[in-house]
Amino acid sequence: MSRAAKFKAALAVDEMTERQARAEHKRLAEDIAHHDKLYHEKDAPEISDADYDKLRQRLKAIEERFPQLVDMFSPTQIVAPMPTTAFAKVKHARPMLSLDNAFAEEDLQAFLERVRRALERDIDLAKDAEIALACEPKIDGLSISLRYEDGELTVGATRGDGTTGEDVTANLRTVKDIPHTLKGRPPKAIDVRGEIYMERKAFQEMNRRQEEAGDKIFANPRNAAAGSLRQLDSSITAGRPLRFFAYAWGEAEPRTWKTHSDYLKVLKDWGFRVNPLSKLCRTAEQALAYYRKMGEERPSLPYDIDGVVYKVDRIDWQERLGFVSRAPRWAIAHKFPAEQARTRLNDILIQVGRTGALTPVADLEPVNVGGVMVARATLHNADEIERLDVRVGDMVIVQRAGDVIPQVLGYVPEERPRKTEKFHFPTHCPCPLKTKVASEEGGVVRRCSGGLECPFQQVERLRHFVSRNCFDIEGLGGTHIENFFNDGLLKVPGDIFRLTAHVDIIKKREGWGDLSARNLVAAIEARRTISLDRLINSIGIPLIGEATAKILAQEYGDADTWLAEMLAASRERKKHPDGVKKEKAAETVGPSYGRLCNVEQIGVTTADAMCTFFSEGHTVEIIRDLLKQLTVQPVERRVVAADAKLRDKIVVFTGELSTLTRDAAKAQAEELGAKVTDSVSKKTSLVVVGENAGSKARKAAELGVQTMTEEEWLKLVAG
Numbered sequence: 001m002s003r004a005a006k007f008k009a010a011l012a013v014d015e016m017t018e019r020q021a022r023a024e025h026k027r028l029a030e031d032i033a034h035h036d037k038l039y040h041e042k043d044a045p046e047i048s049d050a051d052y053d054k055l056r057q058r059l060k061a062i063e064e065r066f067p068q069l070v071d072m073f074s075p076t077q078i079v080a081p082m083p084t085t086a087f088a089k090v091k092h093a094r095p096m097l098s099l100d101n102a103f104a105e106e107d108l109q110a111f112l113e114r115v116r117r118a119l120e121r122d123i124d125l126a127k128d129a130e131i132a133l134a135c136e137p138k139i140d141g142l143s144i145s146l147r148y149e150d151g152e153l154t155v156g157a158t159r160g161d162g163t164t165g166e167d168v169t170a171n172l173r174t175v176k177d178i179p180h181t182l183k184g185r186p187p188k189a190i191d192v193r194g195e196i197y198m199e200r201k202a203f204q205e206m207n208r209r210q211e212e213a214g215d216k217i218f219a220n221p222r223n224a225a226a227g228s229l230r231q232l233d234s235s236i237t238a239g240r241p242l243r244f245f246a247y248a249w250g251e252a253e254p255r256t257w258k259t260h261s262d263y264l265k266v267l268k269d270w271g272f273r274v275n276p277l278s279k280l281c282r283t284a285e286q287a288l289a290y291y292r293k294m295g296e297e298r299p300s301l302p303y304d305i306d307g308v309v310y311k312v313d314r315i316d317w318q319e320r321l322g323f324v325s326r327a328p329r330w331a332i333a334h335k336f337p338a339e340q341a342r343t344r345l346n347d348i349l350i351q352v353g354r355t356g357a358l359t360p361v362a363d364l365e366p367v368n369v370g371g372v373m374v375a376r377a378t379l380h381n382a383d384e385i386e387r388l389d390v391r392v393g394d395m396v397i398v399q400r401a402g403d404v405i406p407q408v409l410g411y412v413p414e415e416r417p418r419k420t421e422k423f424h425f426p427t428h429c430p431c432p433l434k435t436k437v438a439s440e441e442g443g444v445v446r447r448c449s450g451g452l453e454c455p456f457q458q459v460e461r462l463r464h465f466v467s468r469n470c471f472d473i474e475g476l477g478g479t480h481i482e483n484f485f486n487d488g489l490l491k492v493p494g495d496i497f498r499l500t501a502h503v504d505i506i507k508k509r510e511g512w513g514d515l516s517a518r519n520l521v522a523a524i525e526a527r528r529t530i531s532l533d534r535l536i537n538s539i540g541i542p543l544i545g546e547a548t549a550k551i552l553a554q555e556y557g558d559a560d561t562w563l564a565e566m567l568a569a570s571r572e573r574k575k576h577p578d579g580v581k582k583e584k585a586a587e588t589v590g591p592s593y594g595r596l597c598n599v600e601q602i603g604v605t606t607a608d609a610m611c612t613f614f615s616e617g618h619t620v621e622i623i624r625d626l627l628k629q630l631t632v633q634p635v636e637r638r639v640v641a642a643d644a645k646l647r648d649k650i651v652v653f654t655g656e657l658s659t660l661t662r663d664a665a666k667a668q669a670e671e672l673g674a675k676v677t678d679s680v681s682k683k684t685s686l687v688v689v690g691e692n693a694g695s696k697a698r699k700a701a702e703l704g705v706q707t708m709t710e711e712e713w714l715k716l717v718a719g
Contacts, residue, residue: 013061019582021066023543023605025074028059030545032075047378051407053101053335067654068679068696070662076326087166087230090157092145093191093251097162098326099309099333105288108310111332112284115312115321118329122320132313134260135290136247136278138333140304141197142226144172145250148190151182158229162326171229172196174238177245179271186270191250194272198225199302202241221304243303246272259313280313291334298336307335324656324691338399341374342412343367345394348379348423350430354460354540356448358429358437360385362396362408369400377406382425382446391420431456453618458492459485461540465493469546470538471530474523475516483509492622493538497629500524529631532559539623542609548602555599559632563623566614568592573611580604600677644673645716650683651676654697655690657710668717680705688713 013021032055035047056075063070070076102108112131119125145165147155156172157165172178175196182190198206203221210217218224228240246267249255257263264274277294281287291308298305312318312330321329347363360379367374377398379385388410390396395415400406425446428434435450448454462481466473473496484490489502499506500521507517530538537549544552556562572590582604586594597607613619651674653665660668665688666676680687680699687700687707700707708716 013058013065016062016065018066018068019603019605021062022069022603025059025062025066025069026543026545026548026606028055028062029075030543030548031055032059033546036075053103056101057103066695067693070654074662087168089160089164090155090167091164092157092162093147093189095162096143096145096159096165096193096250097323097328099331100327101307102332102334105291108284108287108291108332108334111310115317115330118321119317130282131317132259132280132282133287133310134264134278134313135281135287135311136275136309137294137301137305138307138309138335139195139197139245139275140222140306141195142222142229144168144194144196144229144244146172146178146192146194148182148186148192150188151186153178153180166230168229170234171231171237174234175242175244177243177273182270184269187252187254187256190252192246192267192270192272193248193250194244194246196225196229196242196244197221197303198228198241199243200304201302206241244273245275247275247278255315258315260311260315260318261313263315281310295336305336307333309333322659326661339369340397340399340409341367341369342395342397343374345390345392345396345408345411347392348385348390350426352429352431352448352454352456352460354457354464355542356429356450356454356457358382358426358446358448360423360425362390362398364396364398367398369398369406374398374400374406377408379408385423385425389422391416391423393417393420429454429456455485462490462493462496464540465538466496470534471496471527472534473527475520476523492625494622494625494629497524497528497626528629529633531633532556532562532635535559535630535632536562539626541613543606544610548606551600551602553635555595558634559627563627565592565595566610567620569596569607570611570614573608574615646685647673649674649685652680652684652687652696652700653690654680654687655693657688657690659710659714665713672717 016024032052035052035055059074060076063074063076102111115131116125119131143159145157145159146153147157153169153173155167156169156178157167159165173180198221200221203218203224206224207217216227218227224240225242228237228242231237247264249263257266261280264278267274279290281290287310294305294308310332312321318328318330323329344365345362346365349361349363351359351361353359360381362377362379364375364377379388379390388408390408390411394411394417396411397409398406399409425437427437429437429448429450431448431450431454433450433454435448435454437446438449439446448457450457459482462485463478465471466476466481476496481490484499489499489505490496503517503521506512506520507514531553533546533550533553536544536552537546552562556565569590569592572593576589580588580597582597585597585604585607593607593611596602596610597604646669651669653662653669653676657665669676674685677684680696680703682703682705684700684703684705687696687705688710689697689700689707690710697707699705
């Protein structure tokens with residue numbers, strides 16, 4: 001299901017209370033993190049670029065209205081997921097950041113106005129001064145960084161989380177567009193950055209060969225390029241038709257160019273391919289004309305692009321503008337509208353997720369949408385089907401933007417067959433139990449009421465349990481989980497650790513052998529010791545994702561304490577079912593419930609969902625059974641030195657920091673002994689105010705809380 005659909009019927013941001021905003025902010029952050037990992041690590045996105053952008057836009061709108069919700073875990077403060085462990089890690093000399101997005105022509109005007117205001121604050125800029133933009137097509141590929149020392153290629157790495165990437169040097173050396181030795185007189189040390197991609201024609205030919213050989217078929221050129229670059233055997237990469245365009249730099253010592261346009265010329269002199277469609281535009285009108293031209297030429301280009309990138313051309317101005325959180329202030333990506341096609345709707349299928357949510361999926365007559373054959377598309381939920389009024393047999397409009405399962409936009413009225421029937425959403429789960437379906441979350445989500453008794457949910461929960469950010473058990477993929485479940489070898493998470501007793505049975509199964517069975521046993525045994533936050537995340541508690549699991553682990557410290565407190569909070573809440581305020585949770589409900597409500601980023605809504613989860617006896621039995629199989633590592637408490645500069649102080653950061661990420665600033669504060677929180681109160685000791693600060697800065701002034709600028713903060717840290 002496209003998770004963006006969960007918010008289609010949600011409140012407008014300007015109508016939200018802070019409690020509603022906090023709950024939706026949490027869900028959005030976890031959904032974005034989920035899709036980031038699918039895109040960056042598995043090269044297998046499950047929603048469209050457009051839907052993903054909507055998630056980020058809504059998150060940003062919430063944070064603009066409620067800036068106190070911004071924290072170190074927010075996707076607005078993070079570039080991408082941490083790199084995988086298949087390759088060695090490489091720390092970038094300078095971070096590889098993402099770009100903010102523009103979706104309308106007005107967004108470019110707003111970007112240029114922000115640039116001009118920022119420059120005017122710093123330099124004597126004439127009102128009619130030209131702000132030239134270096135414009136280039138936004139290649140839909142994989143960003144990489146190439147490190148050259150004395151002109152020789154030494155390291156090639158993926159972007160990773162922006163700070164640390166994957167070392168794929170051996171694979172990059174096989175790409176013909178990447179020179180091993182630079183021509184001319186390059187800097188002593190230079191990080192050349194650009195995009196690995198695959199041309200459409202070469203992609204189609206490669207897929208044809210893959211199909212003939214019975215190997216994996218890739219969904220689109222971007223996934224094919226990313227998958228090819230992440231091969232552990234570089235000879236496989238060498239056989240893939242990868243290309244490279246260079247367009248940026250990281251560290252450069254010394255740097256001789258003064259504009260981005262000059263740098264592109266220098267790259268060609270060094271022996272790199274530079275996109276010949278790049279162009280210098282001196283006005284907003286010229287930049288928009290370039291965007292429209294690229295949009296018209298997009299179908300005929302040999303490679304996929306999903307927009308245009310605008311960069312302030314002058315490097316000295318780029319340096320003055322700096323960065324904010326995950327993106328530079330001097331660049332923006334202007335995205336193209338999603339691609340569309342028409343095809344026949346053959347059926348509407350119902351899928352059940354690990355939380356029991358029923359997701360309708362369109363079964364389509366296969367159609368080529370933007371170079372990808374599409375046979376399935378999301379219909380989001382029951383309300384969306386009702387709104388679209390799509391019916392089996394309709395000719396429908398399908399939209400895709402780099403997606404594996406796109407979305408249906410509507411039907412073509414004049415092509416509707418005479419005898420079509422309105423789709424009626426099922427009242428019972430399609431699982432063998434046929435349990436009733438209940439409406440939740442304002443009626444948008446229809447959910448199977450069978451809970452962990454529903455076999456569909458059991459399988460999905462087991463898949464989640466072994467996934468990368470949970471127990472991360474190598475060799476136990478989704479297909480194996482389903483097969484083991486159907487054959488009775490797996491029912492609950494604890495059964496995974498009992499699989500080791502069935503190694504003789506497993507190695508005789510189709511697709512298995514002695515070596516693969518032994519490897520599976522070794523992978524399972526390696527996960528018998530697990531951190532508390534991974535355990536919490538793996539269980540699949542509603543509204544609890546990776547970030548919140550870490551916070552809960554810090555709060556409760558060890559598994560026994562955590563489980564005891566969850567059960568106590570659940571019992572207390574059951575005795576007091578009426579509404580409750582967070583501030584009075586402990587005195588009106590009970591101490592354990594009050595403690596849970598007051599954990600950072602939890603609150604009453606999430607606490608109630610957790611209490612409902614732990615009130616189910618079957619769930620508790622499953623967790624206790626699992627704990628018998630494991631050694632759960634307790635969380636090491638942070639020890640603050642007695643002479644720490646900010647010991648016992650409460651610090652809040654607000655606004656945009658130009659020289660620090662929010663994570664780095666928080667780390668600095670904690671190293672000095674402070675506790676960093678998201679909201680300003682009478683207990684707050686210090687508020688560090690960046691640019692575009694909102695309500696937190698105003699509240700600090702109202703309460704008489706000390707404030708300081710980012711520059712003053714840096715002096716405090718260094719002093």
